[in-house]
Amino acid sequence: xxxxxxxxxxxxxxxxxxxxxxxxxxxxxxxxxxxxxxxxxxxxxxxxxxxxxxxxxxxxxxxxxxxxxxxxxxxxxxxxxxxxxxxxxxxxxxxxxxxxxxxxxxxxxxxxxxxxxxxxxxxxxxxxxxxxxxxxxxxxxxxxxxxxxxxxx
Amino acid sequence: xxxxxxxxxxxxxxxxxxxxxxxxxxxxxxxxxxxxxxxxxxxxxxxxxxxxxxxxxxxxxxxxxxxxxxxxxxxxxxxxxxxxxxxxxxxxxxxxxxxxxxxxxxxxxxxxxxxxxxxxxxxxxxxxxxxxxxxxxxxxxxxxxxxxxxxxxxxxxxxxxxxxxxxxxxxxxxxxxxxxxxxxxxxxxxxxxxxxxxxxxxxxxxxxxxxxxxxxxxxxxxxxxxxxxxxxxxxxxxxxxxxxxxxxxxxxxxxxxxxxxxxxxxxxxxxxxxxxxxxxxxxxxxxxxxxxxxxxxxxxxxxxxxxxxxxxxxxxxxxxxxxxxxxxxxxxxxxxxxxxxxxxxxxxxxxxxxxxxxxxxxxxxxxxxxxxxxxxxxxxxxxxxxxx
Numbered sequence: 349x350x351x352x353x354x355x356x357x358x359x360x361x362x363x364x365x366x367x368x369x370x371x372x373x374x375x376x377x378x379x380x381x382x383x384x385x386x387x388x389x390x391x392x393x394x395x396x397x398x399x400x401x402x403x404x405x406x407x408x409x410x411x412x413x414x415x416x417x418x419x420x421x422x423x424x425x426x427x428x429x430x431x432x433x434x435x436x437x438x439x440x441x442x443x444x445x446x447x448x449x450x451x452x453x454x455x456x457x458x459x460x461x462x463x464x465x466x467x468x469x470x471x472x473x474x475x476x477x478x479x480x481x482x483x484x485x486x487x488x489x490x491x492x493x494x495x496x497x498x499x500x501x
Numbered sequence: 502x503x504x505x506x507x508x509x510x511x512x513x514x515x516x517x518x519x520x521x522x523x524x525x526x527x528x529x530x531x532x533x534x535x536x537x538x539x540x541x542x543x544x545x546x547x548x549x550x551x552x553x554x555x556x557x558x559x560x561x562x563x564x565x566x567x568x569x570x571x572x573x574x575x576x577x578x579x580x581x582x583x584x585x586x587x588x589x590x591x592x593x594x595x596x597x598x599x600x601x602x603x604x605x606x607x608x609x610x611x612x613x614x615x616x617x618x619x620x621x622x623x624x625x626x627x628x629x630x631x632x633x634x635x636x637x638x639x640x641x642x643x644x645x646x647x648x649x650x651x652x653x654x655x656x657x658x659x660x661x662x663x664x665x666x667x668x669x670x671x672x673x674x675x676x677x678x679x680x681x682x683x684x685x686x687x688x689x690x691x692x693x694x695x696x697x698x699x700x701x702x703x704x705x706x707x708x709x710x711x712x713x714x715x716x717x718x719x720x721x722x723x724x725x726x727x728x729x730x731x732x733x734x735x736x737x738x739x740x741x742x743x744x745x746x747x748x749x750x751x752x753x754x755x756x757x758x759x760x761x762x763x764x765x766x767x768x769x770x771x772x773x774x775x776x777x778x779x780x781x782x783x784x785x786x787x788x789x790x791x792x793x794x795x796x797x798x799x800x801x802x803x804x805x806x807x808x809x810x811x812x813x814x815x816x817x818x819x820x821x822x823x824x825x826x827x828x829x830x831x832x833x834x835x836x837x838x839x840x841x842x843x844x845x846x847x848x849x850x851x852x853x854x855x856x857x858x859x860x861x862x863x864x865x866x867x868x869x870x871x872x873x874x875x876x877x878x879x880x881x882x883x884x885x886x887x888x889x
Contacts, residue, residue, distance in 0.1 A: 355861055355865070356834065356858060356861045356862065356865070357834050358830055358831050358833075358834050358835070358836065358837060358838070358862075359831065361837060361851065361858070362837060362838065362848075364851075365837065365844065365847040365848055365851050366844070366847070368847060369843045369844065369847045373843065406822070407658055409658070422588065422589075424588055424590070
């Protein structure tokens with residue numbers, strides 16, 4: 349079945365909404381002192397586009413930086429009770445920690461858990477932005493090299 | 502054909518997207534086929550406590566085989582193991598254990614599949630993440646049709662044991678093209694025959710009037726959220742974004758009405774009102790008369806409430822972090838989407854300021870439902886896959 353073309357499209361209205369948001373945000377940042385970087389609206393738009401592209405990477409497995417970090421790099425959010433003792437000694441100690449100590453300090457665990465999650469989110473965003481900038485940089489470098497190789501350059 | 506549907510819970514008293522879809526499909530297929538269902542005795546999806554009698558019963562033309570849970574879900578152990586999987590720290594053995602703990606653990610159902618599974622021409626498994634599908638499908642893989650109802654969540658991203666499982670079924674029924682792509686990537690292989698069926702929805706026959714809304718003191722113009730008010734559904738972020746909208750719009754802010762059971766404290770904000778669980782007639786009236794439905798969930802395999810809003814000619818504003826919702830709204834041209842507070846405020850303000858634009862999106866959403874989601878079309882697509 350063929351459908352009639354849409355009278356209004358989601359994409360067109362979203363573009364209009366986003367343009368207004370960008371204009372407001374640009375004005376606010378310039379007012380608060382970002383004029384050196386963003387006096388030119390076109391520069392701001394390009395930076396905003398690049399950040400948007402970077403932040404659309406939501407799966408950390410798509411990031412290169414973590415593969416370059418040695419050892420565990422993520423905050424470990426699961427609570428384990430590892431032990432170096434033999435099973436007979438370890439079992440009652442684990443029981444005490446889980447059933448007596450943990451309930452008492454659970455509020456502190458949950459508070460820290462929330463904050464570690466937030467920090468982790470910021471870390472991922474920064475890594476994604478660095479990755480996108482690095483990829484852009486690599487493309488520009490290749491383009492410059494290509495231009496330099498042209499006769500008369 | 503002799504068909505068996507395997508699902509974690511079943512019955513008119515069971516609320517839940519995939520369970521309701523299973524029942525609706527089973528009932529309709531029973532008009533042309535001999536249909537049975539194998540399921541648990543549970544009504545509660547958290548504990549899987551046995552609540553309904555085990556044994557064989559009838560649900561219209563559908564024969565229902567209920568099997569008791571061996572135990573209730575051990576929640577603390579399950580949560581601890583979930584954290585390990587989502588931290589990429591779980592071994593393959595622990596991941597298998599996660600599926601067992603996720604439950605419901607139905608040894609009787611697995612024995613039934615082992616002994617009688619081959620008496621059926623096709624066995625449809627609903628929702629891959631629960632134990633009946635995970636442990637049951639391999640027993641009858643040659644005749645299994647999987648309806649994964651998968652969401653792009655931490656399980657899909659983190660688990661390392663999904664690929665061989667996703668290569669087992671004879672065929673697939675997907676709810677959206679995004680789900681098909683996701684399962685294809687997770688299977689790391691070409692998938693068997695499949696169809697994207699969505700879910701069927703009946704046309705609205707009577708236009709609900711405002712009487713019920715007036716009785717509840719709901720103003721003429723409002724935004725609505727329908728469903729569980731829950732952190733997992735993105736409601737905490739939605740309420741934060743709404744506070745930002747209410748602050749910028751002041752007196753002209755459209756109220757946001759929340760209709761559904763509350764699993765989250767609702768902040769005291771002017772314009773934000775929680776009704777709790779509402780009856781179907783009130784739900785229909787809210788979906789008919791709202792300026793827009795807000796759907797904030799970051800994880801959906803198909804949003805039925807979005808389809809219902811469009812069925813009533815109402816536009817939607819959805820969380821674009823959910824690929825499925827983003828795909829649905831863009832394919833339908835049935836509303837707008839947001840990724841953050843600024844976009845939430847911007848999209849709500851745009852629809853609040855332009856009633857004609859909202860109506861146009863609503864009309865296009867309804868046209869999309871007419872094109873893609875009516876039951877005769879859905880059943881036709883299922884029949885084509887069953888015949889493969």
